[in-house]
Amino acid sequence: ALPSRVTISIQLTPLRPARFPSIERDPVFSRENQYFQSQNERYEAAVRKAVHLQKKMHEMGWTESGPEFKYIYRAVSGDIAFLLHRIFIRSISVLGSDKQIAKWIPLATQHKLIGSYAQTELGHGTYLQGLETTAVFDITTQEFILNTPKVSAMKWWPGDMGRSATHTVVFAQLYINGKCYGVHPFIVQIRSLRDHSLCPGITAGDIGPKMNFENVDNGYLMLQNVRVPRENMLNKFCEVQPDGTYVRQGSQKINYFTMTTVRISLISDEVIIPLMKACTIAIRYSVVRRQSKLKPGKQEAKILDYQTQQEKLLPQLATAYAFHFINDYLQELFNRVYREIRKKNFNTLPELHAFSSGFKAMVTQYSTSAVQICLQACGGHGYSSLSGLPSLYTRIIASCIYEGENTILLLQTARFLIKCSRAASAGQPVPPSVTYLAAVKPGKCPAKNKLEFLSPDIYTEAYQHMAARSVQRMGNGDLIQSGVKKHDAWNQCTVQLAQAAKAHCHYITVKNFAETVEKLKTEAGIQKIMKHLCDLFALHGIFSNAGVFLHDGYVSGAQMDMITASYLDLLAVIRKDAVPLVDAFDFTDKSLNSALGSYDGQVYQRLYEWAQKSPTNKQVRMLDYIRATLCISQSTRCLLFF
Amino acid sequence: ALPSRVTISIQLTPLRPARFPSIERDPVFSRENQYFQSQNERYEAAVRKAVHLQKKMHEMGWTESGPEFKYIYRAVSGDIAFLLHRIFIRSISVLGSDKQIAKWIPLATQHKLIGSYAQTELGHGTYLQGLETTAVFDITTQEFILNTPKVSAMKWWPGDMGRSATHTVVFAQLYINGKCYGVHPFIVQIRSLRDHSLCPGITAGDIGPKMNFENVDNGYLMLQNVRVPRENMLNKFCEVQPDGTYVRQGSQKINYFTMTTVRISLISDEVIIPLMKACTIAIRYSVVRRQSKLKPGKQEAKILDYQTQQEKLLPQLATAYAFHFINDYLQELFNRVYREIRKKNFNTLPELHAFSSGFKAMVTQYSTSAVQICLQACGGHGYSSLSGLPSLYTRIIASCIYEGENTILLLQTARFLIKCSRAASAGQPVPPSVTYLAAVKPGKCPAKNKLEFLSPDIYTEAYQHMAARSVQRMGNGDLIQSGVKKHDAWNQCTVQLAQAAKAHCHYITVKNFAETVEKLKTEAGIQKIMKHLCDLFALHGIFSNAGVFLHDGYVSGAQMDMITASYLDLLAVIRKDAVPLVDAFDFTDKSLNSALGSYDGQVYQRLYEWAQKSPTNKQVRMLDYIRATLCISQSTRCLLFF
Structure with missing residues (x-):
């Protein structure tokens, strides 16, 4: 058993709202049998939980947008149905006119319908312009006629669509008088509110098993001459008037704003929390x-x-803290930009888009790899579903793919950085976070011994140099061409461009961690431990990416040996606080749902007890079959073989 | 659809034996519904397949050890039961006396029993000396009394043990007159041959769900005063005589030889074939x-x-070829050593042990990461179980853990390399594969432009330099100490020691690939393509591990840019042959079992058709439940919420 242990009191998790009943102790929300359930049982349980939760929320007077939801989501570990219903609501709130909001939002919040969000198609994901679903305006009936022209145009993957949703927001190419106006969102009813049967012209169902998300009915949707009234196109920014005139108001980029907000909100719930859980267990x-x-x-x-x-493990622990703090940084950036947008100022949208893309890519990729390391570091028992690690891993890996494929996101960040780098070099104004790109000078790292590498100034400077150089050399290179060659040149640089974007995000993460530690308003002891973690995160990054630091001689081979020595020394230092540092994440045993990770350390006993519950231990009919294959009784003739 | 395409005729797969009936077309062996089945259904199907296969083998006159089994295993993709039965047979063949072989092998090969192999315990895996199961010799009855003294001593993980096996080889600490003689293997019957019930003193069952291997009943086993006759200790090398005298013949290391043979045999079937499949699909x-x-x-x-x-993908393709060739290298090494062992010469055993450990670690780790890259490179559809990639991934990742945890294996390789490095420096004889360790000299890579880096001499030399330096600096360092400090020093060097071992294996893999291409007896066109792959494998390795090549200045920053340029150029070259290069792996559509990877390229149609078969599309009872949560009919009152 684990010894009684010291506590590190750093507030990382949202405080449980006052007089908040325990979600975890409610039997409907139990995840106890989760590892033994089929896809269908998981879905059914998730629906039951969602309905039960709605009842509870109604009783308590909580709202979908209130502060309680974050706590609830954490308590149920995202294992509920109808989450896309929230995206449905959000997209109408952002993209709908006041009239549309007045009509649909009450229906949705009162659960008189179940919403979904139908963007991705079989043949198109991140490249939205390529979507093939069509919405043709019929001036005579004042309707849009929606169609799935071929198999690859089928909507595929939308959550809650396979079996649950009654309505969805369909993204389709808008056609008026034979002219295409690009992708627009349309509210479409897909199932009857009377008997839940599919509406005329609708084909829909479940896309089958996935690596995880058994609780979600990811679905497909085919539309055959499905008509919706003109009022069903979300028209806050773009409208089709009765005579077929197309009117656009504001930036078209705002259409992607829902995705940006989702991208930022998923980082905490779907990435950092699972990473913290994996660290705790391992x-x-x-x-x-x-x-x-x-x-x-x-x-x-x-x-x-x-x-x-x-x-293996301590750098992942440091990463969890680093990403917790970079998430705060992103939230602040988001709030700042959102305030401006509400004032109809869209100037800071490109910065938010570029950084939310790059950080989403970096955080999801590093966290996925971190959870994999935690799983493998637990050996065979980590591989057992009962450890909780396989389900954390198979779920977090999806975050590298959904809400924008990571490589494409990094290239969007890179495009922004190259632009800023050129502007900065030309003395034009750029956002404060990228002014450093103008200031790269050749030079050498001044540290003279391994202790000096524990100075945040030294390593932050090294990261800055490395990031600036990575971006600048790309900006100076082949990219400056014109015409068709420009596109070939871009393609031939993309591997290095993606690296440059990652280098920038890594630098900002180190810098932000160091600044956060500096400002920590807490006991000196805690600050010291956080400083160790920050040092470890930074030096681990240099140790693991030695090539880019050595490349231009900024760091010498001898200095790299000092960095390695300091890095390895830190491991033994942080080892002492490792357990309190994961205790500080404050997960309950129920929330971890792991036979390896419980607070009391009763690993072996729990593995044995949990295994007893497996349905495989309650199946007997195969025994007859096996028996028949063996030479039963004293006979020397095996029934089947001989 | 894919266009008609050229064929690369390189023989990579075992030729299908003459007059060999199609295993794949046999409906019992169908894997069509595999992605929709529960753990229990998978197990039952695997037992059915195993029994059906035995019948077929009997009809055809094939033997377990015959050449056909490799082909069969590939055809059924390892998805059959009773595979541990083969390990049971192998361990008796290697560790049993002639008398024991004469008694047990016929029973096993005629399937009059089902065998398993019970080594790993809840509390101990790779560190065999720590096993806690006891076998106490009772001189009065001439029996061993086997016990599981505490929870952590329970056998845990053995395949075929949870529900199938009737017999097993239990590894336990041997006690005679209160003295412990270390771990020895004992044949123990665990289930009745009459009614398959558990034998007296035996507790056994299934350990529950895992990340994959649903087809295998990995099990647990507790022993309570289970008595087996003296003759049941496998005694080719160690024997307890009737009076309790313990006699050892030969090297005790031979006890681990079963593990070494398993480790080598798994590389092809469980690692390289899945890697080739993932490359084909992606x-x-x-x-x-x-x-x-x-x-x-x-x-x-x-x-x-x-x-x-x-x-993302082409380096993984090159890796698949590189590992195919290194596997041939290991097989040759194994055959050479095995010939010696049969002549009672154990001198080459340490070399085989060290290299099989290191290569197992490197091949499983790189292949796991390669399959993960293939999965993620297919975006959302790669995440669908129907792509076949999730099951390939969740299965291959286990290879990093089973048959020896990779880090521990690398440290065993490192220990051997350090020893050889010191011996070589002192002028003592060492195996030919490590003589290079004596010959490190400071120096610089002589290549002057990016084309020169396509010379195998240049890059093989760079790898050799890097590997030798990594090993030598560890050998020269803190390790030369004595007493307790020696162990602390060793622990503090293990991160770098593991890297040194990997560097050696990487070097040998590059060297072997280059030599294989050189010797290829095939058309010149094929040799040229293989040379490109070899170049790509080598340069990708330098590009991805730039730090170690730059560290001592052997490769300069300017040269690293040339390497990067050559590496990126190669991608476009190999792109042209990528499809024929995966076609050459010669997988049938049934064997890939992937909606994304079929030969005809009908990806979207197949995803849609396969999804229809999902049981989630045949479940309706939840609909009533959802219906009840919505405002049905025209009523404005939602039944549940309001």
Whole structure:
């Protein structure tokens, strides 16, 4: 068992709202049997939970947009149905006119319909302009006629669509008098409110098993001459008038704003929290599990006392903290931009778009790899579903794909950085976060021994140099061409452009971590521990990407040895606080749902008890079959084989 | 659809034995519904397949050890039961006396019993000396009494043990007159041959769901005063005589030889074949999928025409070929050592052990990461189980853990390399594969332009320099200490020691690939293509591990730019042959079992058709529940909420 232990009191999680009943103790929300359920059972449980939650929220007077929802989502670990209903509401709120909002939002919030969001198609994902669903305006009936012209145009993947939704927002190419006006959103009813049967012209169903998300009925949707009234096109920014005149108001980019907000909001719930859970499970297990001996004649050592295990897990712990703080940074950026947008100022939208893209890509990719490391670091038991790690992993890996494929997002960030780099070099104004791009000078890292590499100034400067150089050399290179060659040149630089975007995000993350530690209003002891984590995050990044720091001689081989030494020294230092540092994430046992990660450390007993609940231990009919294959009784003739 | 295409005729797969009936077309072996089945259904199907296969083998006169089994295993993709039965047979063949072999092998090969192999415990995996199960010799009855003294001593994970096996080889600490003689193997019956019920003193069951291997009943086993006769200890190398005298013959290391043989045999079936499958699926999909435009006004481009997609997939393709060839190298090493062992010469065993460990670690780790890249490179559709990629991934990741945890294996390789490095420096004889360790000299890579980096001599030399330096600096460092400090020093070097071991294996893989291409007896055109792949594998490795090549200045920053340029150029060259290069792996559509990877490229139609078969599309009872949550009929009162 784990010893009684010190607590690190740093507030990382939202405070549970006052007089908030326990969601976790409610049997309807139990995740106890989750690992044993089929896709269908998971879906049914998720629907039950969603309905139960709505009842509770109604009783308590909570709203979908209130502060409680974040806490609830954490408590149920996202394992409820109708989450796309929230995206349905959000897209109408952002893209709908006041009249549309007045009509649809009350229906949705009172659950008189179940909404979904139908954007992705079988043949098109991130490249929205390529969507093939059509919406043709019929002036005679004042309706849009929606169609799925071919198989690849079928909507595919939308959550809550396979079995639940009654309505959805369909993104389709708008045609008026044979002319295409690009992709627009339309509210379409797909199932009857009377008997939930599919509406005329609608084909829909479930897309089948996925790597995770068994609780969600990701669906497909085909439309055959489905007519919706003219009023069903969301028309806050674009409108088709009765005579077929197309009117646009404001920036078309605002159509993608729903995606930007989703992209930012998923980072905390779908990425950082799972990463923190994985760290908690793996680190707690690593102080219970013993293997082999560090010294002859001694007891077997806890595996977290091995340098190799520390080097696997502790950088992931530091990453979890780094990403927690960069998420705050992104939220602030978002709030600032959103205030401007509400004042009809769209100037800061490109910066928000570029950075939310790049950070989404970096955070999801590093966190996915971190959870994989945590899983593998727990050996065979990590591979058991009962550890909780396989489900965390198979879920977080999806975050690299959904809401924008990571490589494409990084290239969007890179395009923005190149533009800023050129502007900055030309003395034009650029956002404060990228002014550093103008200031790269050749030079050498001034640190003279391994201790100096524990100075945030030294390593932040190294990251800045590396990021600026990565961006600048791309901006100076082949990209400055014109005509068709320009596109070939861009394609031939994309591997390095994506690296440059990642370098920028990594730099900002290190810088933000260092600044956050500096400002920490907490006990000196906590600040010191946070400083260690910040150092570890920074030096691990240099150690793991040594090439880019060594490339132009900014860091020398001898300095890289000092960095390595400091980095490895830090592992042993942070090892001492590793358990309190994961305790500080404040997950309950129920929320972790892991036989390896519970607070009390009763790993083996719990694995054994949980395994008893597996349905495979309640199946007997196969035994007859096996029996028949063996030579039963004293006979020497095996029934089947001989 | 894919165009008709050229064929690359390189023989990579075992030729189908003459007059061999199609395993794949046999309905019992169908994997068509695999993605929709529960753990229990998968297990039952696997048992049915195993029994059906035995019948077929009996009819055809094939044996377990015959050449056909490799082909069969590939055809059924490992999705059959009773595979541990083969390990049971192998361990008795290797560790049993002639008398034991004469008694047990016929029973096993005639399937009069179902065997398993019970080594791993809840509390101990790779560190075998720590196993806690006990076997106490009772001189009065001439029996061993086996016990599971505590929860952590329970056998946990053995395949075929949860529900199927009747017998198993239990590894336990042998005690005679209170003295412990270490871990030894004992044959123990666990289930009745009459009615398959558990034998007295046996508790056993299924350990529940895992990330994959639903077809296998990995199990647990507790022993309570289970008695087996003295003859049941496998005693080719160690024996307990009737009077309790313990006699050892030969090396104790031979006890681990079963593991070494398993480790080598899994590389091809469980790692390289799945990697080749993942490459086939992802590359075929990437020439069907189109996204965005490379040039304005043109058709959307195939995603494999984007440099970033090439950079994801083509290095994995090169890796699949590199590992195919290194597997041949390992097989040869194994055959050479095995010939010696049969002549009672154990001298080459350490080399085999060290290299099988290191290559197992490198091949499984790189292949796991490669399959993950293939999955993510297919975007959302790669995440669908129907792509086949999730099951390939969740299965291959286990190979990093089973048969020896990778980090521990790398450290065993490192220990051997350090020893050899010191011996070589002292002028003592070392195996030919490591003589290069004596010959590190400071120096610089002589290549002057990017084309020179396409010379195998240049890059092989660079890898050799890097590997030798990585090993040597560890050998020269803190490790030369004595007493307790020696163990601390070792622990503090393990991160870098593991890197050194990987560097050695990477070097040998590059060298072996280059030599194989050189010797290829095939058309010149094929040799040229293989040379491109070899170049790509080598330069990708330098590009991705730039730090170690730059560190001591062997490669300069300017040279690294040349390497990067050559590497990126190669992507566009190999792109042209990418489809034929995966066709050459020669997988049938049934064997790939992927909606994305079929030969005809009908991706979208197949995804749609396969989704129809999902049980989630046949469930209706939840609809009533959803209906009740909505405002049905014209009433304005929602039944549940308001």
